[in-house]
Amino acid sequence: MTVDHEGRGTTLAGHDQAPGSGGRRRANGALEAEILTLLHATRRALTPGEVTERLTAPLAHTTVATTLARLHARGVLDRAPQGRSYVYAPVADESGMTARHMHQVMEGGNDRASVLTHFVDELSDDDEDLLRRLLGNDG
Known part of the structure; x- marks a missing residue:
């Protein structure tokens, strides 16, 4: 495990882990579920950076952005351009x-x-x- 410039633990392969997690990864779908819950609770579209700031465990911005893009590709999230990024919102309640x-x-x-x-x-x-x-x- 390495530590990035923000003090987050990551594996050499780049998979995010919570500091002190002993190398355990999130269960499949847990990050997606947390992101969807967060977006539903927020009731407005968020950028990947805003989502990253609100998650319970620190994760790399790229991990969150990739997860949001995958949810969009599956038709679960809408996205709209905002500046140099996108904002994401659930397609349904x-x-x-x-x-x-x-x-x-x-x-x-x-x-x-x-x-x-x-x-x-x-x-x-x-x-x-x-x-x-x-x-x-x-x-």
């Missing part, structure tokens, strides 16, 4: 993001009817009643 994820999971299945059947079978009574009301089928 948290419930919209969850619904989008559910739709992506459905698209990945081979038997939609079976997937939906299993999904509905596992709903709580309250959620099943809510689904019936949303579908306009109260009885």
Whole structure:
């Protein structure tokens, strides 16, 4: 492990680690989840630098910028030019993001009817009643 000019611990391969973490890396998706939570809570578009400043663990600006670019490429974030950088914002609120994820999971299945059947079978009574009301089928 090396220490960069800002006192952050990094591996020789350049993977960011929190100081004192003993070389442990974040779990897959943990940084993406933290960034999305931060952007939803902020309720405005942020630059990679602003995101970096607000994260719980210090990370290299390039790591955050790369993660933001990947989320944008996957259609999770919108981005707009601002000066020499971009600002990033979620394409949907948290419930919209969850619904989008559910739709992506459905698209990945081979038997939609079976997937939906299993999904509905596992709903709580309250959620099943809510689904019936949303579908306009109260009885």
